[in-house]
Amino acid sequence: MNQRKKTIIYFTAAVIFLAAVAIGGLFCKEAAQATDFSQKNLLPGLSHPFGTDWLGRDMFVRTIRGLSLSILIGLAAATVSAFAALILGIASATLGKGVDAVITWIIDLVMGIPHILLLLLISVALGKGLTGVVVGVALTHWTSLARVIRGEVMQLRESQYIKIAEKLGHGKLHIAVKHMLPHLVPQFLVGLILLFPHAILHESSITFLGFGLSSEQPAIGIILSESMKYLVTGKWWLALFPGLMLVLTVILFDVAGESLRKLIDPGSAHK
Template sequence: MIGTGTLILSGVFVWGLLLPPESFEANYSARRLAPSLAHLFGTDNLGRDMFYRTVAGLSLSIRIGLLSAAISSVIALVLGSLSAIFGGTVDAVVNYLVDLCMGVPHLILLILISIAMGGGAAGVITGVAVTHWPNLTRLIRAEVMQIRSAQYVQVARRLGKGPLHIAVRHIVPHVFPQYVVGLILLFPHAILHEAGITFLGYGLPLDTPAMGVILSESMKYLAAGMWWPAFFPGVALLLVTQLFDGVGDYLRVLIDPHSARE
C-alpha cells in the first residue's frame, strides 16, 4: 500500500512539472462548473480546471516540502552530531539554539522569516527549514550520545583517531537510518506549514498554483455553494501528508521496533 501511494505521489509530482501553461488558463465559458466527467474536480470562478490546479499545487508543495525538509534535516544532522561529539560549549550552544527556536511558535517565526526575505519560494523554503530542525537535532544528539559509549568507538579513540574521523566513519553511518526517518517525518510538516503561511498571504505569490493559494481563493466562494474548489485540494493535501506520516512510521518500526512501540 505504501509503495503504491509513493508511486502515485511520484506520478503527481512529475505530472505537475509537465503540465502545459494552458492547463491553468481562465475559461469564462466554463465558470463555476460542478465536478463532472469533463472536469473531475469542477472549475473555479475563472473557469480554471481544479483537477489540473490541484495536481500542479501538489507537485509544487512536494518540491518545496522535500527541499525544506532536506535542508532542515541536514542542519539537524550536523548540529546534533557536533553537540554530542564535542560536548561542553558546543553542546551548550546547540541546546540554547534548540530551546530558542522551540520557544517561538513555528507559524509566527515562519511568517517573520518569509516577510524578511520578501516572500516567494525562497522565503518559504528558508522559513520552513530554519524552524523544523530542533526536534530531529535532539533525536540525533541522543543517538550519538549512545553510540559514543560503544566499544568500537572507544577503540578508535584509543588508536588516536580524532573526533571528525570517528564521526564520519563510525557515528554518522549508524545514525543515518534515524536521520532518513526524521527526514520523511519532517516532510508532511513542511508541506502543511508552506500551505499555511501561503493561505494567510505571507508565502507564495497569488498567481502561483500553490495549495495555499488555491485554498485561500476557494474560501471566498463557499457561501455561494461552490464547495468543490476547497474540498478536493484540501483532501488531496491531507492524503499526501498522511501518506508520508505512514511511510515514516513504517520505516521507524522497521529500523527500531522497540522505540517505535514506546
C-alpha cells in the same frame, strides 16, 4: 501475508502516489493557468473531476499542480533542515560541553517560538515568495531531529568500539564520519521523510495567510485562500477537493515515514 510485507506494500504505494503527483504537476503548468469562460463554475463531473472555478480553470489540474509545488518545496526545505539537524546533532554530542550548551540553547530557543510565527517572520524578512518559504521552513523544522540524533550519538559514544577508536588516537571528525554516521543513517532517513508533512502543511498555511508564494502560482494555499470568498455562493468544490488532496498527501507522507521506520527497525523482521 505478514506485517512486514504489508508495510512494504504501504510504503511502495505511498511513494508511487506522491511521486506521480510531484512529477505530474511539472507537466501541467500551462493547463493549470488556462482559462475558459464558457466552462466556468461547473460542478464536478466526468470532464472536470474537481469542477471548474470562476475563470473556467480546471480544479483537478490546479490541485495537482499545487500539490506538486508543495511536495517540491517540502522536499527542498526538509532536506536542508534534516542535514542541518544531522550536522548540529553530531556536533552537539562530540565537540565538548561548550558547543553542546550553545547548540542546545539554540534548539530550546527555536522550539520555544511557535513554528507558524517564526515562519511568518522569516518569510517576511526575506521578501516572501519561494525563497522565504523554503528558508523559513528549513530553519524551523530541524530541532526535533537534531535532538534525536544528539541522543543517538551520546549513546554511541559509550560503545566499546568508539572508546577503542579514541584510544587509538583517531580524531573526533574521523570517528563521527566513519564510525557514527553509518549508525545514524536510519534515523536520518526516517526523520527526513517525517519532516515532509510538517513542511507541506506550514508552507500551505503561510501561503494561505498571504505570506508565502505569490498569487500567480497555483499553490494549494493560494487555491484555498481564493476559494474562501466563493464558498458563501455555494461553490463548495473549490475548497473541498484541494483540501482533501492536501490532507491525503500529508497522511501518505506520514505512512511512508512510519513504514520506513518499521522496515529499518530490526525488531520488525520477527513480526
